[in-house]
Amino acid sequence: MDFSLSTEQREIRELALKFARNEMTPHSQEFDEKGIFPTDIFKKAWELGLINTCIPAEYGGAGFSSLDSVIIGESLAYGCMGMNTSFMANDLALLPIVIGGSDEQKKKFLTPFTEEFRIASFCLTEPGNGSDAGGIKTTIKDGGDHWIVNGEKMWITNAGHANLFVVYGTIDPALKHKGISAVVVDPKTAGIELGKKEDKMGHRSSDTRGVRFNNVKVPKENMLGKPGDGWAIAMSTLDHSRPLVASSALGGAQRALDLSIQYSKERVQFGVPISKHQAVQFMIAEMGMKIEASRLLVHKAAWMCDQGLKNTEIASYAKAFASDSCMQITTDAVQIYGGYGYSKEYPVEKLMRDAKLIQIYEGTSQIQRLVMARELLK
C-alpha cells in the first residue's frame, strides 16, 4: 500500500498547478462573465503537454497513466473549472478512439492531435435523451460506400471550435443498445449545422451548442469497431472518463477550501478572525475531510483503470462523491465569505455555479447511484 505520488507525478502536478494559477485563474472571472472561449490558454496548455493526456505513447502521446491524467485534471480545474471542461472534452472525445479504434484509426485520428493544436467534441446527448443514452434517436445508415448520419445532438462541449467529432447514433432504433454505433466525423462535412452557443449558469467560458446532422456522409472506415459496438465502447469510455470528470470537481473543491482558509484568517468579526469561530472551523473541517475522501476515491478509480481492473463501481463512487462534495464545499465557501461571497467581485460564487454542472454532466449524481446499486446488487 503506497499513497505517495512519484517524483514525476509531483512535478507534473506542480507544473499544472503553476499553469492553472498563472494562466487560468487570472482570466477565469472575466472569461466567465463574457463567455470567452479560452483558445490561447487551451493552446498554451497543449504546448506544455497538459491536453489529450489519454493518447498512448505509440500514437505520439506522452503515455500518461489514468492516475497522471486525474492529477493534471485536478490541477487545471483548480485554475478554472469552466476552462477545464473545454480541455477535458478533448479527452472525452478521443477516449472512444483510444478504446474502440483500430491501429489505423488511432494513427489517423489521434496522432494529429499530438502534432498540432486541435479540438475535439464528444456527441452523445440528444434533446430527448440525456441519462437514457440507450434511447438515442440519431441514425447511422448504410449509404453504400459511406455512412449517412441524421439527427440532433445537444450540450456538445467545444462544438463551435472542434476539428473532430465522435458521434454516437444507432443503425436501427429497434435494436436498442445493440444498435448503437460510433463514428468519427469531420465537423466541416456538408450537412452539419451548429446551434447557437448556450447561455449557461456556469462553465461559461466553455463553448456548448446543439449540433444538427442532415444527411451527413461519413467514410465507411470512420466507424469505431463494428456497427453495434458503440454501447460497449461508451461504457468502457465512462470507466475511464468518470475519474477524470471527478478530478475536476476535486480541483474546484480544493480551490474553494484554499480560498475559505485564506479569507477566514483575514476576515475579522467580533474582534477575532472568523477562523477562530467554531461554526466556521466546522465548515472548513468538513471541506477538508470531503476533499481528502474524494481524492482517495478519484485516485483509486484511476489506479484501478491503470491496473486493468474493472472500476465501474468505484468510478461512480468517485464521480458522485467528488461532485456532490464539490457542490457542498463551494456552497459553504460562499457562506464563509458571507455577503462578499455572493458578490461577483469575489471568486467563490463562480465556483458554486461551476460545481453544479459537475453533478449533472457525464452521468448525473443520480445515474451514478443507479450504477452503484446495479453493481452492488448484481
Place this chain on the structure above:
Amino acid sequence: MANVLVFTELHDGHVKPVTLEILGKLTGQTADVAVIGDISAEQIAILAKTGAQNVHKIKGANLDKYSPEGFSNALGEFIKSKNYDYVFAGATSMGKDLLPRLATKFDAGLASDVVNFTMDGGVFAGTRPLFAGKCLAKVELTGPKPHFVSIRPNALGMNPSPAAGAGAAHDVAGNAGEIRAAIKEIIKAASTKVDLTEANIIVTGGRAMKNAENFKILNDMADVIGATVGASRAAVDSGFAPHAMQVGQTGKTVAPSLYIACGVSGAIQHLAGMRTSKVIVAINTDPDAPIFTKADYGIVGDLFTIVPILTEEFKKLLGK
C-alpha cells in the same frame, strides 16, 4: 572605538540622505567620508556637522561615471592605504552593486541592507530583515577586515544631535584600473520621481483603483506631498500600473517615513514589502481589510472621495 569609512554617493551634487543617517548613527566612532569625484564646500560642511572627520575626494580618469570595476578599484586602493575597521554605504542601486565586489577584494564580509546597528566597544552588530521582512535577524561580521556594511535608506533616521567632526577635505588620486563593464548611455526614466525604494513618502493604489486612469488622483496627491506612487500586486496584475511600481514581496521592498495605501486590501505579500514603513495610513471601504491591522491611521471610506479631500488638506497644511 572603531575607524569607519562611509562611502557617499552624490545626487545632483548633494550627499544622499542615507550617508547622513549613517554618520549620525556613528556618533562616538571615528568616521571619515569618501566620495568619488568632487564635492562642494557646502556639502562638506553638512558632512562635518554630522560627524565626518575627513572627507576624501577620490578623483581620477574614468571615474566620472559609475562602473563596478572602476569604482571598486579606486575605492579598494584607497581603503588599502588606510586602516579602516569598517566601510559603510547606503544600500542604494550603486551600493548594492558595488559593495559585494569591493568587499571581496579584501576577502571580507558584507552585511547588506541593515536597518539598525550598534557599535558597542567599536564592534558592529546589526539587525536586518530577511524573507522580505517576514523576519528579522541579528547580523555580525567575522573574518578579514575591513568589514563592510550597507544600510537601507530611511531605516535609521536622522540623529537630531550628532557630534560634529573636523570635516577636513583631502584630494586622493584614484586609479580606476581596467574597466570591462562600462556605461555606454543612460536612459532616463519617464518619471522624475524618487525611486520607490528611496522615497520618503509613498502613495500606493490597489485593485480598488479600478483602472490606470484613476491613478491620476494618487499622482495629484503625490505631487503635493512629494511622494512616489506605487501599486499593489493586484493593481499591477490587473494592468493598472507597470511592475516597476509594484510594492511587495515580488516587487519593491520599501521603508518610507509615510506610506499611504489607497484601496489596498493588504495581502500578506504586500504587507511583507511595506511593513517596515514608519507610519502607515490606509484608506479602504472594507473596515476589516487586513491593511488596517498594520495601519497607524485607518480611514474607512471610499478612496475616490477621501483622496481628493486629503490632497486639499495637505495643500492647506503645506501652504501650497
Place this chain on the structure above:
Amino acid sequence: MNIFVCVKQVPDTETKITPTSDGSFIETASIKWIMNPYDEYAVEQALLIKTANPAANVTVVRVGSVKDTEALRTAMAMGADDASLVEATDNLDSYSIAKALKGAIEKTGKTPDMILAGKQAIDDDCLQVPQILAQMFNLPSVSVIVGFEMNGNTVKVKREVEGGALEVYELSTPVVLACNKGLNTPRYASLPGIMKAKKKPLAQHSLADVGVSDADRRVKYSGFKLPPEKPAGKKFDATDAAKQKEVVSQVVGLLRTEAKVI
C-alpha cells in the same frame, strides 16, 4: 559556449516564516521550496541564448540542502543540459555560497563564457552572490539587468537603477549577469521536458569537495525573530459624507503633530 546559471531554492513566497525556538534560523520542516523567482529569469535568458547558439551548453548550479532538488530539476525540465549541486545547509552566507558556486563551476572542467543568476534570492535578500562570484573569477559583472542583447561575444545589457532609469553597458564575454524581473518571460517546464530531465546528469559535491569550510563564513546570523507587531492604530469612519472632511483634516493634523512625518 559554456553558460552557467546559479539557482537557489527558497521558501515559496506565500510561506509563513517561523523562527526556530532558539532563534538560530527558521523552521524548514514544512516549507514548500521553489526556485528563487529571479533565478527563473536567469535560466530563461540562458535558454534563449542556447536557442540562438545551439552549441551552447547550459549548466545549472545550486548550493543548498539536498532534501529535494526541485530547483535543478525544474531548470533541466525547462531545457538546461546538466546540473551540479553542492550539498550545504540552507543558511550559508553569501561569501561561502559564492565560493562554493565557483568551486562547483570549476569542477565541471569548463571555462565559463557567461554566468547568470537572479539579482537576489528572496530568502536572505542579500544581493551579493553574483558580484562576489564575478570578483572571485575576476570577471566583469552587471547586476539588476532588465535588457539583454548579444552579438558574437559582445553583450549589451540594461541595468535598472533608482527611479527606473536604465544604465546601458556593453561588454565582452566572459561576464557575470544578475537578472531582474522584466528581462524576459520564463517558460514553463513542459511535460516532455520533465520526463527528459530525469535522464540529464546531476553532479553532487560536498562543501569540502569544492574547498569551502566554516572558516569561509563572513557573516553570522543569529536571533531570528518575527518583526514586532505594531501597537493598534487609530481607525476613523469616513463613510458618512458629512463627516469626511472633518475626519481627513483630523488625520492630516495627526500626521504632522503626532507622527511628525509631514
